[in-house]
Amino acid sequence: MMADGRLEPKMKDIKESHSMVGIYLVVFGCLTLLTGLTVGIAYLHLERTAAVMAAVFIAGLKATLITLFFMHFKFEKKIIQVTLYTALLLILVLLFILLPDLGTHRLGL
Template sequence: MAHASSEDIRKHVKVYFAVFAALAFLTVLTVAVSYLHLPLPKAILVALVVASIKGALVATFFMHLSSEKKIIYAILLLTVFFFAVLLLIPVLS
């Protein structure tokens, strides 16, 4: 990303503001859904799906993971694996 041209960056800027609008909308949506008092399993599913979409938007666009070098993806793959192990430990124990 450091070597992108000014023209490329200007295109990115438009995307950043679109991502911001999406994040703000999803925040309001997740709070609104919480007032519906869904049964807990459904509430957890909705909240985590919305949070994952928001997280993916931040990582893909703000953290530039949409166009990153392979070594970064390799590090993150390893991280995701061990993160999943951490979350599975209490579920499986």
């Protein structure tokens, strides 16, 4: 079967797939650890800004791991990446449009 030259790439695929299972399990371990970390930090009663920054950073890291490895985003074509980045950009625009309103309320304007 090796002589027909077709089995080799298949075996290569399976090998690659085996290594992907390892990556999935490592990502699972990281996600579990990060979940424990975010809960642990919440009980440290840090100063408000530090607590928010830590929670946002860890949530962002977890979301990135899920997107890149479980959703295989890093292997997708540019058009799909641009589609998702556009949606994320629009959310940031929405937040920044609303932030000045927050400032005026706080200042009592």
